[in-house]
Amino acid sequence: MNIKQPNAIADTADCEEPFNQSPAFLGHNAFTSDPLLVRLTSHLPQTVVQSLQELGQWAGSLAANDLARLANTQVPELKTHDAKGYRQDIVEYHPAWHSLMQKGVENGLHCSIWDEDRDEKGARNLVRAVRYILVAGTDCGHLCPMTMTNASVGALKSAPDILAQWLPHILSREYDASQRPPAQKANVQIGMGMTEKQGGTDLRANISSATEAGNQGWRISGHKWFMSAPMCDAFLILAHISKPEQEAGAKQSASPPQPSCFLVPRILEDGSRNGLHFQRLKDKLGNRSNASSEVEFNNSLGYLIGEPGRGLRVILEMVTLTRLDCISASAGLMRAALAEAVHHCRYRKTFGANLIDQPIMTSVLADMALDVAGATALSLRLARSFDRASSDKAEAAYARVMTPAIKYWVCKTAPALIAEAMECLGGNGYVEEGNLARHYREAPVNSIWEGSGNVMCLDVLRVMKQNPALLDIVLEMLARDLGESADRTIGELKELGRNTLENEGATRIFTEQLALVGAAAALHASDSGELAGVFAGTRLQGGWRATYGMLGAEHDARAIIEQVCPAE
Incomplete structure (x- = not known):
């Protein structure tokens, strides 16, 4: 792409034409541009893959972006009474909302795990999670009724x-x-x-x-x-x-x-x-x-x-499924934010080179890419356990133990990652005309809805106390998927678990580490090559990390970016 260079002194006409700006990030296929999603769905029937490609094309389109923008700027309005004073209790939505809802219903986001589609048999939660990841990068608001209905x-x-x-x-x-x-x-x-x-x-x-x-x-x-x-x-x-x-006067129950x-x-x-x-x-x-x-x-x-x-038990059957959607939506927001940041950095020039070629920015983007890859692989691994839980006790244990841990880490990571993506774009990332500001405001809710961070940690702690055998089953599964580092990693996690039982204030540390080990295992099992090794080396064995851009020189940062967000 030829980018117009500024003259030493620009006239008014020149100032009206922007230069050194990245083109709008539209017209891409959100599915085919994600190698990890493509690889993790390659075993599915071609009809299913084709439907994911079609949804990915829509999700990356100008039309979908406009619907998301309008639905979020023309917000719903409550009409409690009509003109004559009668109650009506109606909420009016912009037509863009209804268009998004129609697209979601057509793609079965509200019901597909209960459907009888033969092509998706045995992988209904997995396929739906992929669709969620794709659509979350446009608008998450309309996914709320989809989640609850499902x-x-x-x-x-x-x-x-x-x-x-x-x-x-x-x-x-x-x-x-x-x-x-x-x-x-x-x-x-x-x-x-x-x-x-x-x-x-x-x-x-x-x-x-x-x-x-x-x-x-x-x-x-x-x-x-x-x-x-x-x-x-x-x-x-x-x-x-x-x-x-x-x-009314009977003795109260204990x-x-x-x-x-x-x-x-x-x-x-x-x-x-x-x-x-x-x-x-x-x-x-x-x-x-x-x-x-x-x-x-x-x-x-x-x-x-x-x-x-017995209402709590009944409603928790619903809440467990909604937590998977919170995870998938957060992974989708992370992926969308990273893709836009990488796109911008491929075009924007600073100090004589494209941003993506500046070593410090390359390190930041690669570090972000590792978390996006980990969140994606982990989300789909959890969805797979939901698909298999009814016939496989080990997978049922994985779903029970890992759901709160994964929700804790993925949903808490999303806001920080999106904030970093905004910073990659500078002021352009902070304006409401772009997508990142909307994604940033959206991200925290997934960590709040369906159980906040502390609630997720207490859920993990409950398993550790009441049914430690389930945790043992899961740790054995993670060890099989981790490869060479399994013995040390699982040993350290078990020791941390024992310490947590003695000091419940450390439950967040254990919960996060459990999720990170799960992500490393999911990446390793997905044949992610260098990504799995670098993720484990930096998240499980590295020093303290508070921000992105902490990769050492021994890692090929540019290669990591290309594996997660390849150039078109």
Whole structure:
């Protein structure tokens, strides 16, 4: 590409034409330009690979970028009442949002792991995770209802009769945004509401209540402090079952009451509203395209899912699946940010050379590329364990132990990496006209939603205390995949685990190291060659690292960049 060089003194016309700027990062294929994704899906049927190529072409297009931009700048608006003062509780979205939703539904982001597609059999979670990684680089907001709808099936399995009614509408690939009763719609979206003002993560502190209403179901009263995608057709919520009056004076149980899970439609069969009163929409840092509401339930009709008092167990079937999506979305944001930074540095000249050829920048980009590769390989390794968990106890152990550890590391790494990518572009990375500012504001939410960092660490600690045999199984699996460094690495991790049990304040250290060992193992098993070795050498055996650009001279930084983000 010929880049116009400035004259010593530029006239006004020259100043109006930019020079030494990188071209817009559009028109690329987000799938075929990612060698690791291509390699990790090479075993799939050609029809599946072709669908990933097509989605990757869309994800890197100007059209997709414009939809993401519009959906995040023309944010949703809550309309609580109509012109005559009647409640309507409607959230209006820009058409760009609906276009993104339509694309997601067409690609099965909301349901494909439950579908009967023969080509994806045995790899449905893996294929869906790849699609998530690709689409996350455009907009993550619309992925929220996709995530919840997909995961809702896991919870609804506790109520087979109800699932049978809803599943055909969930599996539909025909997006339907109409305001009609669910049974009259081609496709439905299902959300969830758990947290309340006073409890947050402590779901046992919820105060919303449910009163039995005979054969009609249950009547829900209370509130949810953070309920996203409020135009979903129904919501899985937690509420405490109110005791009958004759039991009011009975002796209290030694253990506190546990919440139950209910499915609450937004619109009833007769077309009337179901008492969901939306109070306001959250003014969020990021995730702007997606509305998140505060809602009150006013005698809303709900249907019990699972056994009374077992709501936490039911809803956790849903939460486990949503955590995989948080991981995949973060990996996708990281990949998109790195790709844009590398693209810019290939064109931008400073001090007589392209930025990518400046040694210190080369080291920064290569260091970032290692984390992107690790996050990608680890995300897909986890998805594979989800695919195999029902028939393989070892894979089930991997899914149980590694999900919180991987979510902790990948989702916490994303904001720092995207910030570094912004810095690679300088001021151009900090403006809202570009994508990186949006990605940066988006990234922290995946570490907050579905369990914050400390919650993930406590989940790992719970396994260590209550079922250490599961951790032993996982460490054996990691050792097999690590290769020559296995004995030392696993030995050090076991020692760290013993120390953590004596000092729970060190749980974050153990959780992060477990994830890093998992990433090194996933890269080694994926035949990533030099990437796996350098990742292990710098993340598991190197000195303290606080920022990117810490690679030693013994590593070929430029080769690492080309392996992760090859030049077109």
